[in-house]
Amino acid sequence: MKSTEELLGVDLPSMDPIQLVDEHGMAAGTLPDQQVLRSLHRAMVLGRRFDRQATALTKQGRLAVYPSSAGQEACQVGATLALAQDDWLFPTYRDCVAMVTRGVPPVEALTLLRGNWHSGYDPYAYRVAPQCTPLSTSAPHAVGLAHAARLKGDNVAVLVFMGDGATSEGDAHEAFNFAAVWNAPVVFFIQNNQWAISVPLSKQTKAPTLAHKAIGYGMPGHHVDGNDAAAVYTVTKQALDRARAGGGPSIVEGLTYRIDPHTNSDDTSRYRDAADAEPWRAKDPIARFDRLLGLDADVYADEIERMASALRAEMNKDAHVHPDELFEHVYATPTPRLRAQAAMLKEELA
Amino acid sequence: MKSTEELLGVDLPSMDPIQLVDEHGMAAGTLPDQQVLRSLHRAMVLGRRFDRQATALTKQGRLAVYPSSAGQEACQVGATLALAQDDWLFPTYRDCVAMVTRGVPPVEALTLLRGNWHSGYDPYAYRVAPQCTPLSTSAPHAVGLAHAARLKGDNVAVLVFMGDGATSEGDAHEAFNFAAVWNAPVVFFIQNNQWAISVPLSKQTKAPTLAHKAIGYGMPGHHVDGNDAAAVYTVTKQALDRARAGGGPSIVEGLTYRIDPHTNSDDTSRYRDAADAEPWRAKDPIARFDRLLGLDADVYADEIERMASALRAEMNKDAHVHPDELFEHVYATPTPRLRAQAAMLKEELA
Amino acid sequence: MTTQLNMAQALNRALKDAMTEDPSVVVFGEDVGPYGGVFTVTEGLTKQFGEDRCFDSPLAESGIVGTAVGMAMYGLRPVVEMQFDAFAYPAFEQITSHVAKMRNRTRGKVALPMVIRIPYGGGIGGVEHHGDSSETYYTHTPGLTVVTPGTTADAYSLLRSAIESPDPVIFMEPKSRYWSRADFDLTQRDPMNRAIVRKHGKDVTLLCYGSTVQTCLETAEAATEEGWDVEVVDLRSLSPLDEETVCASVRKTGRAVVVHESSMFSGYGAEVVATVSEHCFHWLEAPVLRVGGLDVPYPPKDLEEHQLPHPDRILDTIARLQWEDK
């Protein structure tokens, strides 16, 4: 008799998340090479520091809001470093660490949350789409871009992040399905941090794991320890390679936890016990890599200092966008009505 | 080691559709009792006749449009007869046979397609929601109604029909997910007739079967021979009973075929060979029941004649809705502006 | 006897009182349960009424509105929350094709008494998609009733009326006013469909709603310095529009400006202008003008001050009302 997997034609995700480095920093499978492990470590340490600095900036009133991803670095860094040069990344509001890892300058990454403009970097310069706020709506964009790349014969794969909550939206479903039917080179990375603001995963889905959603689209789903950067990197890289090779899309679920509040303006005591996050602190992605590599964050001290002070310096600069720009980008050429409104505003400000 | 099913906590649908009566009319499993089999047969025969008459009415210009469901009677009749008195049915534009089986008078069932009004029957009288045209959008309604019934402590299950094409819409996903999370007493019946107008199933999904979509929501999915009324009835009834007993929602996929064009105004030669439908004619749901029961359609000749001539008579009556009604049901009480427009129209028509 | 509450509290109180009086009222949406809603409007409801009356749903707005339709069909009165204006867009098909049409489709057989609460507008320094004014989309959809409170007292009274309405109501909450406190009488209930004159004046009428009611009252005050006696009409009900109250005011003053946050082009203000222009033509000393949001996507925090109507801009517009002809 054929196995269920053979019958389905796809691999069933495992209920236990794939792990290559355990909580104690012990290897639990075949690891990526040492250089990759060090890049993962370095990018996580820098990412954490960036994240902390961003949260601090909210307290100083320098950022309007910031959704921390502390504790989710293994997902954001592991998946992003798996990208090849020509690949594309589609981040959400929570994925500043991924964006910075991809090379977006920190101050540009913070534009949305700082409130100067809706997006602050050139997407084509980094192959990073603008951060997306309406949940799951960037997933079809990622599929379309991937399909376009394939139609053009380019060797490109696309990585799109979404949260556990976002998987409930219709657009997540439509994106999964289009990708599968078109065999588009996309990897859907679900950062399952187990909370959508105050709503726990149990009120979001009854799926065995979110990776199991892949079955209904006829694509592979992988359930990965989202606090293990080695596992995230390895599985995502395989999925991206497969996609580029014409093997089609995959879903990767990184099981992690939102240690911090949803954003700085959220108050977790309204919906969860402080103790709930404790077990997850013990699974910290950086701590286990410190142990695995026998390194600590200090090795990056200089780099961190440079990044942090550069960001501080940038944040001190006036990045105010001139009000004229309100009218400049609505269309390629402003309409007469926009020109009239621009003139009115100019007069008001004169 | 646990089986995949145990791990998942749900039954995996079988790749081979569940069948109780084979193409030759031979029993292939435990059948419902004789009385049920005869009701299934009778309703299918009447349904087919109704369907043919409706198509004929389009040719006479008496119906604006009609989407035939010839060949899909086992799905519509089997699932509908599985409903208990207090249960609800949510049909689409293609499900007139289900509605008639549920007791909606044929002429009322045809109101939408005749063009007198958007819906012609009292949903509360038959516990049949208005026919739904925007694909998959009635699925969340069904979930909401089911959840409301449960909140009120009523022993009610809900059956909602959708097509294979409709499963691609975001609302299908959201409905599946809400139902699962709320444990709502709903059965989603997917009539997989393998076409969405001109688009074949292979361009709609890469899922092993549509029933496999259930896995991603943590609910059972059943893949049923949609031309076998006994199988459809049995599986749907189990799912409805389970739902009423608090066991939660299920997906039932009935694998069938759209023998006729999408509607009378469609031309299948633009997208498929005439021969494609042939194998499915051989699987005709009524023919196999004729054989199983050793009966033919003639046993219902009188009843058919009564139904057909009653429908003819009704269709000859003027069912024109008075234009005043345009304004009467927009709100409980027409607004001043609607009253003014009604007055204008009255004057125009005077 | 009056109670002091801010607008969020007034709405919360309205939900509580409605749920107490009518067991068929249920509240659900994203983060409305234990969390109490991102604007605290549903605070304490789950605790007081239990998980069956106020609950979190999965994160999907079309699903939320769609399931509410089914619940209303079965006799409940659902009140659902869209977390922010732009996040109601995924529910657009459910709202336009079902919520708005169910009664009509069924020749009156199936009513949908339900309320969709939508916090709207800017002025709170939100990020992209958190400052849209979407009322025009709903007002253009026959079958929907669209109301919006401009004051804390109205927030209570209109929400109570919306919940009691036999028709579906889009209840737009001006999010920049959530924290406005006021003393008011909970037993005071005005008809939901009527506009109200917030300040009497004889020279010019400002027609406004939601957040701009406050802006217009401030403008009216500033206008006295310019020698203009401004009347301020709070529309409250956007659909239907209370033409009687609006036209009575404009016929008296002969001049009018519509003020809203929403971008102007093809926006709700145009309807008000068209209605007034038609019915008050012979009374008008000047064209009815609009002060609305600029015709741009809602801007980021740093620039939103330029987007929102402010007293100076309204005064500049009043100044254009051809006073020289007076």
Next chain:
Amino acid sequence: MTTQLNMAQALNRALKDAMTEDPSVVVFGEDVGPYGGVFTVTEGLTKQFGEDRCFDSPLAESGIVGTAVGMAMYGLRPVVEMQFDAFAYPAFEQITSHVAKMRNRTRGKVALPMVIRIPYGGGIGGVEHHGDSSETYYTHTPGLTVVTPGTTADAYSLLRSAIESPDPVIFMEPKSRYWSRADFDLTQRDPMNRAIVRKHGKDVTLLCYGSTVQTCLETAEAATEEGWDVEVVDLRSLSPLDEETVCASVRKTGRAVVVHESSMFSGYGAEVVATVSEHCFHWLEAPVLRVGGLDVPYPPKDLEEHQLPHPDRILDTIARLQWEDK
């Protein structure tokens, strides 16, 4: 040299010519492949250009528009079809929150040259949800260009221009006119953003677009019997609105009626009234009136004749333009 085509054929020809000239143009949607679209507009494209240039997608409008966004980001020029007006609503969030905003969000870095084709309006005896006029929703959304052909020649020329536009265009096709035949010159291309005077007249201006262009021309003819010399202006571009052409006409005639199928309340016609009222105030002999669809959900086949603007109703409305003051 002129070609004789009906509107569906003209659109088909525009797609073919655009695809021939520009390999980045791709066409996709529901039933647009081998089937050629329910209105035959994409007939033959898959055969001529292959599956990679014209293809059927899964049945999901948000997915269609959302993937088109991603394709446009990568340098393609997608032209997608929404099968019927009301079936574009599931894509509303993608259209309003992304299609309309991408260029602005990225300070001009990411343009979205894409076209969303939407057959709209009634008059074809369709069942529920097959007769909506949804243009107002799009015209009220900054960042979108909204155009609609009133003639077969314009169908060709406007669609070519829409595909070439650097901005996303909502291309509304008046479905009751798909079968109108006309002789026209394929090389004739007017600017996409300009209205056009279809018939000159001196007494009153009818402002119309899409299906009502024909209706208004018929009305103009009938009006001569009443002694009215009617000017007919086809707006063509709804957003932006060509105020110059519109106002020039109304200033000349002093009277205007806006005519569209869409329900009136808070509809696009209100913008036209508001704009004309503001800019032509001193030239107006009467209020600018509207003849639009009734403010009801689009009616079933049997009653749609009452919904749609017809010459008699337009003439009745012209008659209300205070001629006694003349």
